[in-house]
Amino acid sequence: MPKVWIADKMSSRAIEVFKARNIEVDYKPGLSDEEKLSIVGDYDAIAVRSSTTLKGELLEAAKRVKVIGRAGIGVDNVDVEGCSRRGIVVMNTPFGNTITTAELAVAHIVAAARMIPQASESTKAGKWEKSRFMGMELTGKKAGVIGAGNIGAIVCDRLKGLHMSVFVYDPFISDERASAMGVTKVETVAELAETVDILTIHVPLLAATRNLINADIIGRMKKGSILVNCARGGIVDEDALYDACASGHLRAAALDVFATEPARENRLFELDNISCTPHIGASTNEAQENVAVQVAEQMADYLLSGVVSNAVNVPSLTQEEQRLLAPYLLLAERMGSFIGQTMKPGYSRVKVSFEGKAASINRKPLINVILQGLLSQSMEEVNAVNAGMLAKDRGIDISETGSDSSDHFATLIKLEVEGDEGVRTVSGTLFDERRPRLVNIDTCEVEIAPVGNLIFFQNEDKPGVIASIGAVLADAGINIGDFRLGRREDTGSAVALIQVDTPPSQDVLDRMSELRHVLEVRYAELGDM
Structure with a gap:
């Protein structure tokens, strides 16, 4: 027992x-x-x-x-x-904790709109200041939700029940998924801030979301709007929030989380129009x-x-399974990561095809690590065990096929991802059954090891493009380690993969994008082998 x-x-x-x-x-x-x-x-x-x-x-x-x-x-x-x-x-x-955290966020919204904490404190002090506590009616107002995952989706539903128009910023939901939720998807946090009367946050704290709500974003919010954060401390720039609430630009703010916890001291506590709770999102019976x-x-x-649910680490494999799958797992993760970094989120469909030897091995772990690579760029705690579940929660349709034969390779994995940007494909194989290689991108044959700093670009097949790309990199002091080209004879277009020794800045990528005949420039960091 x-x-x-x-x-x-x-x-x-x-x-x-x-x-x-x-x-x-x-x-x-x-x-x-x-x-x-x-x-x-x-x-x-x-x-x-x-x-x-x-x-x-x-x-x-x-x-x-x-x-x-x-x-x-x-x-x-x-x-x-x-x-x-x-x-x-x-x-x-x-x-x-999803429902109880979502309910706390909605409670904070209602309390901030009607100034309930301040009115309660005033009344208990023996005052009767009815004229002071003139609230905001929520019906008909526009609510903005950053992050439409498990908690954010519930918040959206509850706010719709309050007869609010709900707008969402979440790069991981497709237009189709947003439509099914009955919300309006926007493309940037700035656009959301400028649109709504109430902004509530439901994303993890990652490098990409730290100080996501900064002075610029808060400045773009409507005068008299409300900001609520029941997600993680550090997502909101607390100094910028203090200034906006002190000046009256924001009507109110409500926080359950803080940059430093326990938050026994914080200058935000000085302001009457900021209400606070001690990280009690999960605190219900x-x-x-x-x-x-x-x-x-x-x-x-x-x-x-032996059933595994909600594991945060990859289940152990036997030594033989690990030996067989290790190069495939690396290839699959890099393929997912490549598309995750060269195609904006908002995915609706993922299709994986296994050909040759790849069709006969245990394909479930490969599907999982593909999804892990695809989603891990902006998602918290995604791993090879929970990636499939997270993808399905976001409304992404996942399918796979297998064939014992392949046209050109002994073993081949094809990945096709469809989303708001259209469709992107990548195929990969193993050389000598152990060395991963990308061999086809967006139906164009081009071969390179999925490693290091990769610049991917598509261009019209015209003279001078390669020279101009090289010149931009040379001006930036970036050395080229490998340069692989592919052409589409039927369309007059071409693709290239450039392996560079140091990561290019966004300015360098922008300069490349502006070159004549260049159609698209994307960048991916794929790590070492």
């Missing part, structure tokens, strides 16, 4: 789930480090929240552990890489119960039948 240790405080429903599945469970939260070390070796699985840190000595002592379950989203307290090396599956519960039940069910499924 498998044995589970619940190491942190958790709803008793988790215990009930394990016992109902005939799994032995010990509920022992709050132990000292010495006590944890003395018992951790007795368990096949550990369920945690955020208090217990499963790293270093404690993880090393967990000799029997096969699965770790985190009742919540973040796994910062677990050494995921160390678990992967040892074949330990790490699971989280990404959906248990229902949410706490949901994540406890969900993590227990997932762990039980894995312990009893």
Whole structure:
């Protein structure tokens, strides 16, 4: 009988789930480090929240552990890489908090519009300032939602229920998906800011989203509008927000998250038109119960039948499977990453074709790493296990085909992605069954190793293009490591892939785009082999 240790405080429903599945469970939260070390070796699985840190000595002592379950989203307290090396599956519960976090955002919107926190404080102080608290009616107003994932999509639905017009910025949803949601998709955050009366944020904190809402974006918002952030601290420039609220440019702001937490001191607290809560997005009885039940069910499924749900690390493979799949996995990830960086998001369809030897191997991991490469440019915590689920959540149709034969190669993978920008294709093969190569891009034969800094461009097949491209790179002091060309005789167009020693700046790419006969310039960083 498998044995589970619940190491942190958790709803008793988790215990009930394990016992109902005939799994032995010990509920022992709050132990000292010495006590944890003395018992951790007795368990096949550990369920945690955020208090217990499963790293270093404690993880090393967990000799029997096969699965770790985190009742919540973040796994910062677990050494995921160390678990992967040892074949330990790490699971989280990404959906248990979605509704409660979405509801908090809507509550903040309503409270900010009607000045409820300020009116409550005034009334309790013995005042009766009816004329001071003149609110904003939400019906008929325009709401802007940044990020239409699990939480953002629920917020959109709730705001529509308040009879608001909802506009969305999310580069990962297609026009078709936006239409199905009943929202209007916009192309930039700036456009969204200029359009709406209320702006609410539901994206992860990544390099691309840090200070996404900066002084420029806040300045573009309508005078008298409202900003709400229940996502992550650091997405909003707090200094810029302070200035906008202090000057009266923004009517109000509401925050559940801060750049530094716990936020015991913050200059934003000085302003009466900024309402704050202490990161309570997941703090409801229902949410706490949901994540406890969900993590227990997932762990039980894995312990009893090997079913993996919401894992944040790639399941372990046998040595033989790893040996066979390793070069294919690298090729597949690089193909997905190449399209993810050379085609703007808003994908609606992904089709993968396996030909020759590629059709006879385990294709599921290859599909997953293709989607991982495609989505990982702007998505938080996407990996080879959850990429398929995240793609389907975004309304992306995924299909695959297999054929035992291939026209030119012993093994071949073809990837076709359709989205708001149209269709982009890339094909890849293995030389000597181990060296990945891209061999066809947008129906044009061109061969190069998917490695390093790649500039991809399409152009009219006219004299002088290559020389002018080279001149731009030379002026920027960028050395060319490899230069591969392909031509389409029937259309009079050509493509090229340039491997450069150093990443080009956006200015360099813009200068290349402006050259005569150049149709498109894109850039991808694909890493080392």
